[in-house]
Amino acid sequence: MSDLPKHVHIHEEGPREGIQIEKRNLAVSDKVRFIETIAETGVKQIDCVSFMNPKRVPNMADADEVAKAIRKRDDVRYTGLWLNTRGLERALALPLDVVGSIRMTASETFSVKNTNKTIAQTEAEQRSWMEIYRDNDIALEWGYVMTAFGCSFEGEVPVENVLKMVETILNIGTEYGQPLKGIYLADTVGFATPLDIETRIGAVRERWPDLKIGLHLHDTRGTGMANVYAALRMGVDQFDSSVAGLGGCPFAEHKGAAGNVCSEDIVFMCHEMDIETGIDLEALIECARMAEDLFGHELPGKVMHAGSLQRFRQVA
Amino acid sequence: MSDLPKHVHIHEEGPREGIQIEKRNLAVSDKVRFIETIAETGVKQIDCVSFMNPKRVPNMADADEVAKAIRKRDDVRYTGLWLNTRGLERALALPLDVVGSIRMTASETFSVKNTNKTIAQTEAEQRSWMEIYRDNDIALEWGYVMTAFGCSFEGEVPVENVLKMVETILNIGTEYGQPLKGIYLADTVGFATPLDIETRIGAVRERWPDLKIGLHLHDTRGTGMANVYAALRMGVDQFDSSVAGLGGCPFAEHKGAAGNVCSEDIVFMCHEMDIETGIDLEALIECARMAEDLFGHELPGKVMHAGSLQRFRQVA
Missing domain, CATH: 3.20.20.70 (Aldolase class I)
Structure with a gap:
């Protein structure tokens, strides 16, 4: 087990990957609230929006609006995804962290x-x-x-x-x-x-x-x-x-359980194996539950449903 | 990777663990059909019933009936779970494989x-x-x-x-x-x-x-x-x-994603890593889909929703 890292870095993709593929589109205010809540957990980088053709990814048509509305913390990077030069130019015009x-x-x-x-x-x-x-x-x-x-x-x-x-x-x-x-x-x-x-x-x-x-x-x-x-x-x-295991690539030609690996499940596994993440697991679990409320259906994350082991340790 | 086994043995727990904890109870004929279909996949041992107090686990009240109705293959063991002597005696009186x-x-x-x-x-x-x-x-x-x-x-x-x-x-x-x-x-x-x-x-x-x-x-x-x-x-x-990731312990005091590890996901992972299981993955995936039909809701298995990689290889 000697190669296990001491600290794991999570780039949170849920707001971008999730909103991109979910059927229910959220109000700008809900997208922003979701991102702002994740930013309070200790996650240091959050992918917030993607710059796609709104005809192909209609849920991201308001990406500019979302990027502008987020109240940002100094210690968190708020990123966006572009796959073409036009997208990169949009990102540059916004108050986002453009990561080369x-x-x-x-x-x-x-x-x-x-x-x-x-x-x-x-x-x-x-x-x-x-x-x-x-x-x-x-x-x-x-x-x-x-x-x-x-x-x-x-x-x-x-x-x-x-x-x-x-x-x-x-x-x-x-x-x-x-x-x-x-x-x-x-x-x-x-x-x-x-x-x-x-x-x-x-x-x-x-x-x-x-x-x-x-x-x-x-x-x-x-x-x-x-x-x-x-x-x-x-x-x-x-x-x-992604929190709650949100996500999936809209162009991947398969349906079903296609979400990203689940952020809070990874954080849980890391913490239980004495690997730090700098993330408050309980707070991240709350974000996952918020995602279920926002999108209106059960999401694949596991520890969000069963709860962490914290409460058993408090009893002991 | 040298310690990976060449062959993995799966004991299928889905019919027992699933039926035990699912809200919807199945007709005896459906329970039997589910077990018989699993037995066709190459799985060599299937836990079919448990012998519990019907007040605590009402879905297993018909365990004897189920055990008697299964048309059995010679190369599969059909087991039951008991946690007390009375349960063991019930098992012995039935056409089940009583595993010491x-x-x-x-x-x-x-x-x-x-x-x-x-x-x-x-x-x-x-x-x-x-x-x-x-x-x-x-x-x-x-x-x-x-x-x-x-x-x-x-x-x-x-x-x-x-x-x-x-x-x-x-x-x-x-x-x-x-x-x-x-x-x-x-x-x-x-x-x-x-x-x-x-x-x-x-x-x-x-x-x-x-x-x-x-x-x-x-x-x-x-x-x-x-x-x-x-x-x-x-x-x-x-x-x-368990096929489809059915299951969970009814007395474990937590709700949510508590199912067993998912049989066909394990079989998928094993086969993709050149570990044999003797199981027909596509047939087992069909059993998982049958479980969703029978119990009437989505189950946590992953490969049953996304499909195996077989079709990509046939294309290539």
Whole structure:
């Protein structure tokens, strides 16, 4: 167990991933309240909105309004997701924390379906983002490899393709004199097993031993938390996750239990294994329950329904 | 990854754990159909009924009828659960596979609430079961330590108490000249994390290095599949689980997501990691979907909603 990290960093994706895919759209005031409540739990980065075509993702049509209305804490970063240059420009015009990132997809078909661009076109666009970052004094932070564990159109995504995407991302950073903080491998459509986590992180580390790795996981087929644990064993300390297990990719072509790994379940598991997160678990559980109220149906998170173990310790 | 087993054995608990706790009681014919369908998937042992006080568990009032009605396959064992001598006698009178077992609870309070007997009284009763097994030519197979990872009344259950229960069980077996096949550690109320799995299995193995270990896990707080994976890494190849994640202990004093770890999610994860189970995953997924139809609400299993990865491989 020696490689378990001492501290795990959670990037909260629930407001963005959840609102994006849920049937019920929320009022701007509810979106803002949800984000502000999460910001009180100790989470240090919250993905609040995405900049998508409102015809494809109507629930995000009010992204600008939401971004403007949030009362922000100084110690929390409020981010947004863009997948094209227009989205990045929208983000820059708003009171959001624009985090310099490079986003490639390992599957050609998924790239086209999700962003309407081939891998080659995406690579070219990333360079234009780098120029925008430079012009706006934005530091490059993370590179993302989407569909790094499989693709719901192409099926298997060879490890070599993932390594190639990592290399492309690192090269773009180098080209612009901007070193990356690390690379996120995203299991966008929920194909990964713990063995895949070990194999793919292992392959990346073999080639770039010092590269920091983050994971963006979906619990589509029940392996989400096992994958988190497999990654923790390898010392991974950076995860995207969603309160209540909200989320799912709207373009992934499957329905059902497609949400992100659940933030408070991860926090629970970490705390119980003496891994710090800096997050108040009970407060985060309340956010998950708020999400159920807001969206009006049961959500897949577990510890939000059963409660943490705190009360048993208070009795003892 | 070298300790991953080559083959994992699943004891299916869904019909018993599910029917026991679900609000909607099923017709005998539906219970039987559910069991018979599971028996076609390659699962080799199915817990079909429990012998409980019908006042406490009304859905099992027809246990005898169900046990008699099942059309049985020769290569499947159809078992029942008893927690007292009267239940064992009912099981013996029925066309069921009575599996010789010893059942102790590591938490005194839980023992009393679940079976109305202290640990000492339970130990005495196990001896009377051993005599019944002897008189009926039934081989002793597994010992079970319930609440081996924590108790929803007492909170923490010290490792020493678990070891003591294992010792008690092994001694009873020895006393009657009946060696045990192994010991099941049951996370009856869903307290375990992967670290607990490693610590507690480690502690048992340190003392009894050759003892086979099985796990009965509940995914109460989101760690279920991570716990399965932690156990697989330690070579554990024997799990209780429920199709669709049905189940939960009716006396555990918590509501919410308290079901067993989900059979088809485990089978999916195993197959994807090249671990055999002898089970037809697609057929088991159909059983999980049947469970949703029968009980009339969504169940927590994941792969049953998203589908396996088979179809992506057929495309490729």
